[in-house]
Amino acid sequence: MESSAKLTSVRLSPRKTRLVVDLVRGKVIQEALNTLRFLPQPSAKLVSKLLQSAVANAEQKGVSDVDALYVKTIYVDGGSVLKRFLPRAMGRASKIRKPTSHISVTLSDSK
Incomplete structure (x- = not known):
């Protein structure tokens, strides 16, 4: 099952934000959050909150694991x-x- 989240009109440069986003693409959610926790970029905190929101959306949909x-x-x-x-x-x-x-x-539970 998939769940998604969006963050719009964030006052960050897309070019700088893509550098952070590329680091977490394809990773397991816990590993992605740990990676973002230690990054110095301001966009890392917002991407981390967005991932947590997507996880909460998955829980609302009824994802068991x-x-x-x-x-x-x-x-x-x-x-x-x-x-x-x-x-x-x-x-x-x-x-x-x-x-x-x-x-x-977009988060998914099956590869």
Whole structure:
């Protein structure tokens, strides 16, 4: 049985978040959470909470063995980009792009 969870419009760069997500793809859920616990990146904490949410969704669906779950798919899509301007010298302005991410995860109990 599969369960999924999504996290949308997170104020993290998709490029930086993909580096964290690639480390847990295909791992057993407990191993993935242990890996994320010791990563220094800010996105690791959010991905960890997302995995815990997907596990809770699996429990709600009635999965008997939660420890047998593994990360079937996990991916990061780019969200909307917040555009800001920074005043510069001589009346000019520089663009500041603040990207957002959409993170999706699917857990499964059979490989």
